[in-house]
Amino acid sequence: NIVLTQSPATLSVTPGESVSLSCRASQSISTSIHWYQQKSNESPRLLIKYASQSISGIPSRFSGSGSGTDFTLSINRVESEDFSIYYCQQSYSSLYTFGAGTKLELK
Amino acid sequence: EVQLQESGPGLVKPSQSLSLTCSVTGYSITSNYWGWIRKFPGNKMEWMGYISYSGSTSYNPSLKSRISITRDTSKNQFFLQLNSVTTEDTATYYCARYYYSSYFDYWGQGVMVTVSS
Numbered sequence: 001n002i003v004l005t006q007s008p009a010t011l012s013v014t015p016g017e018s019v020s021l022s023c024r025a026s027q028s029i030s031t032s033i034h035w036y037q038q039k040s041n042e043s044p045r046l047l048i049k050y051a052s053q054s055i056s057g058i059p060s061r062f063s064g065s066g067s068g069t070d071f072t073l074s075i076n077r078v079e080s081e082d083f084s085i086y087y088c089q090q091s092y093s094s095l096y097t098f099g100a101g102t103k104l105e106l107k
Numbered sequence: 108e109v110q111l112q113e114s115g116p117g118l119v120k121p122s123q124s125l126s127l128t129c130s131v132t133g134y135s136i137t138s139n140y141w142g143w144i145r146k147f148p149g150n151k152m153e154w155m156g157y158i159s160y161s162g163s164t165s166y167n168p169s170l171k172s173r174i175s176i177t178r179d180t181s182k183n184q185f186f187l188q189l190n191s192v193t194t195e196d197t198a199t200y201y202c203a204r205y206y207y208s209s210y211f212d213y214w215g216q217g218v219m220v221t222v223s224s
Binding site: 089 | 152
């Protein structure tokens with residue numbers, strides 16, 4: 001199984017700050033990583049596909065980078081609506097797995 | 108627009124079967140892939156399995172022989188059955204479109220299922 005390790009588990013920030021969330025894979029997965037945002041009591045929402053490809057309707061302050069084993073979701077100037085949990089998910093292996101999530105909270 | 112909605116009982120007794128329905132509108136389930144994902148208390152997410160456009164299935168090995176995903180193309184619905192549930196199966200269950208078995212781009216609102224006597 002490919003294990004995805006997200007860090008940090010919790011990130012406390014103030015609106016306006018820019019942040020980077022990490023997702024590390026236990027083996028090389030090329031760019032087969034996807035990022036989701038889940039707000040409280042809502043379904044997950046796809047933010048980024050294949051490490052860095054943007055999704056229609058997602059604000060441009062969200063971006064992704066990385067390949068191989070190390071991936072980053074960046075949020076440029078966090079807004080109040082961004083406080084939620086972020087997950088990465090890999091599709092390299094047919095046993096699809098998610099990371100444990102990073103909670104972005106208000107400082 | 109693609110929309111998915113889960114339905115089913117919110118409470119299941121231990122050792123019984125959990126059965127959920129996902130109703131899809133705006134897109135035919137005879138195209139693409141359709142999956143079930145669950146989120147446990149504590150936020151862990153688990154991919155459970157999917158059914159493809161052709162009706163073939165793939166399951167998470169951790170669920171072994173307990174899981175079955177089927178479909179009714181005439182109603183544009185697909186189904187989850189999980190047998191012999193325990194309290195460890197308490198979770199919020201989501202159905203989603205699994206875009207050509209890569210990423211989940213459309214999700215249902217989720218249904219919370221509690222396994223308890």
